[in-house]
Amino acid sequence: MRELVVLGTASQVPTRTRNHNGYLLRWDGEGLLFDPGEGTQRQMIHAGVSANMVTRICLTHVLEVRPLRHRIETYGYRLAEPDGRTLLPERLRAAGISGPDAGRLQRQGTLGGVRIDDVSVARPGQRFAFVMDRAPCLGAEELADGADLLVAESTFADDDVGLAGQYRHLTAGQAGELAAHSGARSLVLTHFSSRYGGDAALLSAQARTRAGTAAVIAAEDLQRIGFPQRRRWSQGAVLQHGPLTALTPNPSSSQVSHGGHS
Template structure:
């Protein structure tokens, strides 16, 4: 996988504002396009920010209305666009009951199959070149974070070693880089480990969903390239954060620090921080000294390959 790009479709908590839509995040992973949550208006945000509609799967963190009601219109739009390939929807229980209602709302049936798959803490969804790990979190209802973990990449190809071993340039080089053993014209075999350096770790992206700060997210975000963490409230709203099982920006920063994450992006902002999230960012930065930003609708992050 070479491309890993995030586009924030909605960054507001509970209700939309003039500037921020409800929760939604589009992740482009090479040829795949994934959605994480689909609040009302997400499909318009996809048009607005140019993500395209060729979505392969949708992962729901939980089923509070502001995180999933947008799937109703989104699926209908896909049907009007002539989609034929299946769509997979993942989420914690009661995903099957709630999403079945959403899929079958209205008088017309969808022209493409929709598969609803319930996932729980520890479940892994394999994709081509990466996996999505479900992580249980601490919210008022059954909820998940998700960790997108890229497969390790082969080590760097040592051209000098390959030539010294008599490997002919061309397809044989490619086979070795893919992990295949090559047989030379004289019958000798050259293995990938003969010409490749140590495997290079893949990237790790963690999306917290709605949660109190919890050890499970810290573990999932260990050495993550990016932690996207909810930061609904500021320090003076700590009591409200506890009551609603959400996080403050300071707590999000603390999670990133304890995990050793490389970068932090705050999202899911209360409407009182809609146009001026500077206080949230300052509080998070008091805990986490790495790069930290507050997301806004249309904010795009592209994660580079690790060396």
């Protein structure tokens, strides 16, 4: 299962309907808890998720990784699944491959003169990016590049761009631009200032006007957000392979990489 469980969507001050920041990313057998603010444990109970699901805690205001741009040192994250291949049953049958031989072909890349490329199509890996507490910067763009699901702060409305610059946060429109420029498929807005109350409709609309083709979701506490359907490779697309390694600074070849702002 791959889904984002939203535990809190408030910025510095919680509201009646929004708890402090907190997000659990369920990624196959892993549970990555991002930016857990005050009250996160209680929110997990309400969301029906157990603390036993958490396999890693990812904080944005500590750790020695890639700096973003904020008043203090903060960090963002990127999770990237390596590209792979999907076997096509009709091609396997035509090649006379079945049962355990299909697994051997996947592991070895060739079997009895049949290549894996002959009986499969490229399957692009999914990508998740988490960008919080930051002003526009290169580090955020690197993390968000090609993300299937991008979680980005939307602390201020576009009319308050001066405050956003002063406190080094994003406006809704800037979050939309980040999604558009990075080619993100889905943009989840969160980290809303309490000045806008519990209604994020204005922020969502402002982000949507600048988000290009990205779907825009204004997150609500306890909401569960699934990943969009996998991308399909166009004919002739180049398939890139990379190992699943953790805590490396290169966002293009790692399972979890980090970025920050200073």
